Amino acid sequence: MNHWLMKSEPDEFSIDDLKARKTEPWSGVRNYQARNHLRAMRQGDGVLFYHSSCGVPGVVGVATVASEAYPDPTQFDVKSDYFDAKSALAEPRWSLVDVKFKRKLKRTIVLAELKDRVEMRDCPLIQRGNRLSVLPLTQAQWDFILSLER
DNA sequence: GCCAACGTTGGC
DNA sequence: GCCAACGTTGGC
Secondary structure, eight states: OOEEEEEEOTTTSOHHHHHHHSEEEOTTOOOHHHHHHHHHOOTTOEEEEEEOSSSSOEEEEEEEEOSOOEEOGGGGOTTSTTOOTTOBTTBOSOEEOEEEEEEEEEEEEEHHHHTTOGGGTTOGGGSTTOOOSEEEEOHHHHHHHHHTOO
């Protein structure tokens, strides 16, 4: 089982939204590196849900990958903000996975807590200027982040 | 293939 | 709202 961290702006889609929806197709990723991570996901992989671009950025919940990657339908929807005219039906450019709610953390593990920790040294999340919205975590990073919860 | 211009992300 | 960082686009 692999581990991942997925960012979402809570104004757009929060951990409470995921809790209410139970399972959500993670549409709208339009970055090749993030897409490649989505394609590497397998059902049952662990996901930490991260709130970005908000008052208190940080890890707020746990989810699981609920499907293999499949084509993101919004890329073909001309009415969608995520429509991509250059993507062909025969060879879809963008993929998504279904993400299933597991639990909310007892508290937000804020970004500031994760910075300057040797445990997180190699994690792209804490590197300055990193904008990757889907990124892998090592087992050690996953365990460390969750150990901060209590 | 290079690189300047531009747009977006995301912390602060 | 600002701005640093980075990805993408497009002219050459």
